[in-house]
Amino acid sequence: xxxxxxxxxxxxxxxxxxxxxxxFEKLNEDFxxxxxxxxxxxxxxxxxxVMMEKIVNSLGFxxxxxxxxxxxxxxxPYLKNISAxxxxxISELYSALGNLSMISLSMEIDYTEKGEADFIxxxxxxxxxxxxKFRKMMINMQKPxxxxxKKEKSYxx
Numbered sequence: 001x002x003x004x005x006x007x008x009x010x011x012x013x014x015x016x017x018x019x020x021x022x023x024f025e026k027l028n029e030d031f032x033x034x035x036x037x038x039x040x041x042x043x044x045x046x047x048x049x050v051m052m053e054k055i056v057n058s059l060g061f062x063x064x065x066x067x068x069x070x071x072x073x074x075x076x077p078y079l080k081n082i083s084a085x086x087x088x089x090i091s092e093l094y095s096a097l098g099n100l101s102m103i104s105l106s107m108e109i110d111y112t113e114k115g116e117a118d119f120i121x122x123x124x125x126x127x128x129x130x131x132x133k134f135r136k137m138m139i140n141m142q143k144p145x146x147x148x149x150k151k152e153k154s155y156x157x
Contacts, residue, residue: 019117
């Protein structure tokens, strides 16, 4: 039987008050914690793991940009003309998300409710700090800066 959204919010609210966590709505907007489908004994660990799905997926995406050997062709126009600014953004994002990933992995060894709560706050804070740069990079990806010189070289007529 699934974990009802109302019950999930009520359970979260108890932890939110105890550990000064972000609101359920804010955390859900960024990390889709509503998809937790059953009550867990280690509730905050479950939330951390759901949050880390987004972090790890984003990290994998950045990894693909830094090592584009098998990158899908859809990214080629961007990758061929990537700016120095975007390279720096990718490096910053990769570093921040990689740090979170390493901390999360170490948390798999020893569980503490307070440690999980502190890390949830850290992930939320870091994500909101890097979102503007991530957004800017994604906008640049959608409109790659292809120079006229490169267009002329590709003409076969």
